[in-house]
Amino acid sequence: MELTGSSYEGPTLNSRMEGEGEYTFPSETKYIGEMKDGMFHGGGVLHFPNGSKYEATWENGIATQGSFTFADGLLYQEKNWDYCDGNDRRFYTERCNGLRPAGESQLTDLHPPRVIPDGCYDCGDGFYDPETRIITSYDGTFLRNADDSEHEWIVRTCRVAEEPIPESFLEEVSCVSHMD
Structure with a gap:
């Protein structure tokens, strides 16, 4: 040992x-x-x-x-698995607790979603930086390097952190809505 x-x-x-x-x-x-x-x-x-x-x-x-x-309480079923099967796209917490009200979209199984650095992807067990190809746990611990196949999957399917909307854009939108 x-x-x-x-x-x-x-x-x-x-x-x-x-x-x-x-x-x-x-x-x-x-x-x-x-x-x-x-x-x-x-x-x-x-x-x-x-x-x-x-x-x-x-x-x-x-x-x-x-x-x-799973960590969120979802029990895996080998037969008759009906979670995230294409017909029902709700997160497990939405199945347990119901959908959020209009205008309060749920982006991940956790609400609010975990905060991840700009330009990184939320890949479940941590966040992925496509520049370094490193997956880091949410507490900052190195988890692994992504190979080509994992990189492609994460970039194609996972939520990416985006830069906040610029203040000037929000002011512009606010002015337009007051003109109506």
Whole structure:
């Protein structure tokens, strides 16, 4: 574990993880659950840094059945998945809480959306700077470099931060509306 940067808190048997424990990966993903002979074995939950989790039954380190819940509470369904399927484009929070009033569009699943630097893209687990091709977490921690395929996907599909509307433009629009 010292070589990989992982850590473990819990009981051991013959220097191997055994019983209820907590294993933390270098990525800060945590497994909390049962261990046997140094492997995940029995009931346990993987908690991801972004708030999502995977609850599963494990046998000798392999998940045999489980369920994935996104950070916002949406439970993934392998069959009959009807979220964001082209027919219903609402965010999960809109499905749970209803649509926002007219004029108060919801731009992301979070309302208000996270603030991201000008020219960067909101890609869910952080923001992406297309100039440096770096994805940074919302708290400022380096996450990863985007390869060509991820770059193309982010630029094509994600919300981009735009510079604020210039004050002079707002004054101009205000003058025009008073002339009507």
